[in-house]
Amino acid sequence: xKILITAFEPFGGExxxxxxEAMKLLPDxxxxxxxxxxxxxxxxxxxxxxxxxxxxxxxxxxxISLGQAGGRACISIERVAIxxxxxxxxxxxxxxxxxxxxxxxxENAYFSNLPIxxxxxxxxxxxxxxxxSNTAGTYVCNHVMYGVLYKIHKEKLDIxxxxxxxxxxxxxxxxxxxxxxxSLENIVKAVEIACRVLVPK
Amino acid sequence: xKILITAFEPFGGExxxxxxEAMKLLPDxxxxxxxxxxxxxxxxxxxxxxxxxxxxxxxxxxxISLGQAGGRACISIERVAIxxxxxxxxxxxxxxxxxxxxxxxxENAYFSNLPIxxxxxxxxxxxxxxxxSNTAGTYVCNHVMYGVLYKIHKEKLDIxxxxxxxxxxxxxxxxxxxxxxxSLENIVKAVEIACRVLVPK
Amino acid sequence: xKILITAFEPFGGExxxxxxEAMKLLPDxxxxxxxxxxxxxxxxxxxxxxxxxxxxxxxxxxxISLGQAGGRACISIERVAIxxxxxxxxxxxxxxxxxxxxxxxxENAYFSNLPIxxxxxxxxxxxxxxxxSNTAGTYVCNHVMYGVLYKIHKEKLDIxxxxxxxxxxxxxxxxxxxxxxxSLENIVKAVEIACRVLVPK
Amino acid sequence: xKILITAFEPFGGExxxxxxEAMKLLPDxxxxxxxxxxxxxxxxxxxxxxxxxxxxxxxxxxxISLGQAGGRACISIERVAIxxxxxxxxxxxxxxxxxxxxxxxxENAYFSNLPIxxxxxxxxxxxxxxxxSNTAGTYVCNHVMYGVLYKIHKEKLDIxxxxxxxxxxxxxxxxxxxxxxxSLENIVKAVEIACRVLVPK
Numbered sequence: 001x002k003i004l005i006t007a008f009e010p011f012g013g014e015x016x017x018x019x020x021e022a023m024k025l026l027p028d029x030x031x032x033x034x035x036x037x038x039x040x041x042x043x044x045x046x047x048x049x050x051x052x053x054x055x056x057x058x059x060x061x062x063x064i065s066l067g068q069a070g071g072r073a074c075i076s077i078e079r080v081a082i083x084x085x086x087x088x089x090x091x092x093x094x095x096x097x098x099x100x101x102x103x104x105x106x107e108n109a110y111f112s113n114l115p116i117x118x119x120x121x122x123x124x125x126x127x128x129x130x131x132x133s134n135t136a137g138t139y140v141c142n143h144v145m146y147g148v149l150y151k152i153h154k155e156k157l158d159i160x161x162x163x164x165x166x167x168x169x170x171x172x173x174x175x176x177x178x179x180x181x182x183s184l185e186n187i188v189k190a191v192e193i194a195c196r197v198l199v200p201k
Numbered sequence: 202x203k204i205l206i207t208a209f210e211p212f213g214g215e216x217x218x219x220x221x222e223a224m225k226l227l228p229d230x231x232x233x234x235x236x237x238x239x240x241x242x243x244x245x246x247x248x249x250x251x252x253x254x255x256x257x258x259x260x261x262x263x264x265i266s267l268g269q270a271g272g273r274a275c276i277s278i279e280r281v282a283i284x285x286x287x288x289x290x291x292x293x294x295x296x297x298x299x300x301x302x303x304x305x306x307x308e309n310a311y312f313s314n315l316p317i318x319x320x321x322x323x324x325x326x327x328x329x330x331x332x333x334s335n336t337a338g339t340y341v342c343n344h345v346m347y348g349v350l351y352k353i354h355k356e357k358l359d360i361x362x363x364x365x366x367x368x369x370x371x372x373x374x375x376x377x378x379x380x381x382x383x384s385l386e387n388i389v390k391a392v393e394i395a396c397r398v399l400v401p402k
Numbered sequence: 403x404k405i406l407i408t409a410f411e412p413f414g415g416e417x418x419x420x421x422x423e424a425m426k427l428l429p430d431x432x433x434x435x436x437x438x439x440x441x442x443x444x445x446x447x448x449x450x451x452x453x454x455x456x457x458x459x460x461x462x463x464x465x466i467s468l469g470q471a472g473g474r475a476c477i478s479i480e481r482v483a484i485x486x487x488x489x490x491x492x493x494x495x496x497x498x499x500x501x502x503x504x505x506x507x508x509e510n511a512y513f514s515n516l517p518i519x520x521x522x523x524x525x526x527x528x529x530x531x532x533x534x535s536n537t538a539g540t541y542v543c544n545h546v547m548y549g550v551l552y553k554i555h556k557e558k559l560d561i562x563x564x565x566x567x568x569x570x571x572x573x574x575x576x577x578x579x580x581x582x583x584x585s586l587e588n589i590v591k592a593v594e595i596a597c598r599v600l601v602p603k
Numbered sequence: 604x605k606i607l608i609t610a611f612e613p614f615g616g617e618x619x620x621x622x623x624e625a626m627k628l629l630p631d632x633x634x635x636x637x638x639x640x641x642x643x644x645x646x647x648x649x650x651x652x653x654x655x656x657x658x659x660x661x662x663x664x665x666x667i668s669l670g671q672a673g674g675r676a677c678i679s680i681e682r683v684a685i686x687x688x689x690x691x692x693x694x695x696x697x698x699x700x701x702x703x704x705x706x707x708x709x710e711n712a713y714f715s716n717l718p719i720x721x722x723x724x725x726x727x728x729x730x731x732x733x734x735x736s737n738t739a740g741t742y743v744c745n746h747v748m749y750g751v752l753y754k755i756h757k758e759k760l761d762i763x764x765x766x767x768x769x770x771x772x773x774x775x776x777x778x779x780x781x782x783x784x785x786s787l788e789n790i791v792k793a794v795e796i797a798c799r800v801l802v803p804k
Contacts, residue, residue, distance in 0.1 A: 073274075074378040082482050082511060082536070099519070109484060109511035117501070124375040131378040134484065135537035170387060174325040177275040177332040180381035186371060281685050283712060283737065300720070310685060310712030318702070335685065336738035475676075476780040526777040533780040572789060576727040579677040579734040582783035588773060 001033040003195055004060035006051055008067055008140065011042035011092055018169040019066035022187040030192060031199035036060060042092045042140050044085055048102075048147030055151065055159070062160045062198050063148050064114070066191065067141035069165035070172070073180035074129035075190045077116045078136040078163040081146035082109045086138035102146050110149035112162030119194040128182075128190045136163055164194060202234040204396055205261035207252055209268055209341065212243035212293055219370040220267035223388040231393060232400035237261060243293045243341050245286055249303075249348030256352065256360070263361045263399050264349050265315070267392065268342035270366035271373070274381035275330035276391045278317045279337040279364040282347035283310045287339035303347050311350035313363030320395040329383075329391045337364055365395060403435040405597055406462035408453055410469055410542065413444035413494055420571040421468035424589040432594060433601035438462060444494045444542050446487055450504075450549030457553065457561070464562045464600050465550050466516070468593065469543035471567035472574070475582035476531035477592045479518045480538040480565040483548035484511045488540035504548050512551035514564030521596040530584075530592045538565055566596060604636040606798055607663035609654055611670055611743065614645035614695055621772040622669035625790040633795060634802035639663060645695040645743050647688055651705075651750030658754065658762070665763045665801050666751050667717070669794065670744035672768035673775070676783035677732035678793045680719045681739040681766040684749035685712045689741035705749050713752035715765030722767075722797040731785075731793045739766055767797060 286298035
């Protein structure tokens with residue numbers, strides 16, 4: 001079994017991306033599953049192209065993309081990706097699409113086909129706050145989640161895929177005393193637990 | 202050098218008190234300083250009596266009281282304690298004082314005489330969010346902070362004292378996805394750093 | 403031109419529903435448009451049935467549904483409704499669907515076909531905070547938004563439709579000092595402005 | 604009976620100060636009480652000098668100072684002012700005092716001698732969220748509150764005085780969709796109710 005994990009480079013003026021840091025700290029094996037790690041540019045289109053290439057190359061059984069959701073206090077497992085790019089914050093190459101469909105022949109939205117409720121349950125059992133989120137936004141995170149699910153549907157691939165948003169880590173909010181954060185250790189643990197839900201025992 | 206750390210038993214329906222858990226995990230020595238630990242009842246008056254007894258017995262150079270500030274996202278070092286008990290949430294023995302002065306012959310407020318700015322600076326340097334708080338509330342936390350500073354002023358003791366409020370730990374908010382929390386590891390680290398500011402190098 | 407406005411009865415233990423109160427205060431005409439008002443039960447399925455009946459009967463050009471989003475601080479114009487009912491809070495008849503598609507033959511999501519960006523712009527120009535929201539949740543609000551857009555798509559109706567979430571009004575949060583609210587006057591004004599965007603000048 | 608109301612000019616980059624706007628809209632009489640209005644510079648020291656002059660000149664029975672507390676969601680009646688100026692945000696003349704006592708011969712703190720609990724109760728009865736706040740901060744708001752109470756204590760004046768913090772008004776947060784606000788109408792109403800508590804019936 002192969003699980004492809006993706007994470008973005010830092011964006012929005014941040015020096016680190018907690019999702020990327022977490023990905024680096026994941027083990028190479030979780031149970032029987034091999035963990036493949038892929039860093040993505042925080043760039044519309046290029047991010048999807050890169051993850052598609054690696055899906056073709058690695059042939060993973062599962063794709064879990066990770067992203068930073070600054071301001072959220074808990075791990076949030078995304079339920080759905082919508083067919084739109086819309087931002088007022090430029091991506092890392094200066095693109096700033098407004099109300100653009102990601103794929104003209106795509107569905108309005110794709111639901112994650114990961115066992116999102118079980119993931120939330122198991123993460124919470126480990127003492128880490130988590131919930132289901134009903135929006136991955138309209139920036140590059142939603143873009144990649146949509147792009148992966150679009151490919152799976154169009155090519156009828158037998159792949160489960162979805163997205164996990166993670167909070168800031170404490171280092172990012174030392175000067176923002178009201179912003180929530182989560183330790184990198186707990187983020188790593190949560191992602192590992194989410195993977196473990198998918199691995200046969 | 203002796204540092205007396207106090208922390209409260211759980212209250213307000215919580216099963217744990219992160220401040221108490223943090224205190225238990227502190228080392229017995231920080232640099233040259235001996236760390237003395239004292240659990241206090243979350244009860245008006247009794248909490249002050251107990252900490253006073255131990256100040257007399259231990260003759261500490263420093264007293265740092267710890268408390269839970271559920272909802273805050275960062276370590277907050279309290280600046281000031283005010284001469285009032287006022288609550289609508291009963292303490293652990295059912296007391297619910299309303300607008301009562303803590304000591305009729307006390308000053309309206311006492312400022313912490315700890316180096317609170319340095320403490321915040323050093324905690325932040327370690328990557329842990331922290332700030333100065335200007336209110337310790339009007340519940341048992343403020344009560345104990347006031348009680349200790351009152352004794353120091355009345356008896357002209359050569360003791361530095363103050364209060365550190367700590368966030369919920371993740372276990373406490375697994376079902377409250379919007380509430381901020383901080384890992385117990387970081388809370389312990391922050392309190393240790395705060396102590397270290399006071400210890401001669 | 404006919405604009406059908408819908409709003410829900412109170413739910414979730416609240417005595418009022420600010421969206422319903424706002425609807426009552428809307429004028430009967432906005433420019434050339436006739437304003438038709440419809441109260442919906444906060445009940446899965448029945449709410450959709452009722453709004454469908456009235457769409458057939460009134461033949462409106464526009465359907466704007468209003469709902470309460472307790473905790474949000476601004477008017478939020480919803481972008482998209484997703485094909486899922488999922489709640490842990492019973493509706494007003496005790497239904498508590500979990501992960502149920504609203505219509506098995508529906509698309510995963512429907513985008514509002516209202517000019518949502520213009521609505522936000524004009525409401526903000528009037529000094530009232532507003533934004534686009536990317537999730538209407540998975541409770542009865544999303545349910546009705548989805549149901550109306552589903553009918554429009556299935557029957558190829560020439561109707562524009564969407565959903566506006568409104569904050570609590572101050573009366574609802576007198577004992578919740580940290581919860582945001584908005585005056586009923588501003589809510590009414592915002593909905594009126596949103597309608598006005600749609601009315602030829 | 605004379606009630607002196609003070610409010611600050613805008614500060615911190617804001618174009619309006621909701622407290623100032625509210626003061627302007629207060630009636631000139633509330634019951635038997637004459638309402639005197641005084642705009643203060645958002646400047647350390649000068650603000651106190653100006654309010655002192657007018658206390659001497661007007662000989663009011665009551666002084667209520669108003670200030671903006673951006674981010675708070677409800678009217679907050681301050682309980683206590685502390686003897687410290689401490690800011691990292693310059694006042695309107697560029698002063699940025701750090702850990703300075705306001706008056707070296709002042710008490711550590713002065714409690715408001717207004718009937719703050721009754722004020723909160725009556726404002727809430729009118730459907731407007733309100734609470735007691737235990738900190739007026741360490742900026743010019745606390746400074747003026749402290750300055751007025753200091754004068755009253757030093758000169759043994761028969762004056763009741765205190766401070767009311769008010770939220771942003773909606774205009775100030777049109778581009779900050781997550782910040783709470785309160786309509787100017789409700790702010791005015793709340794201040795008027797607070798005054799009315801003090802006026803003999």
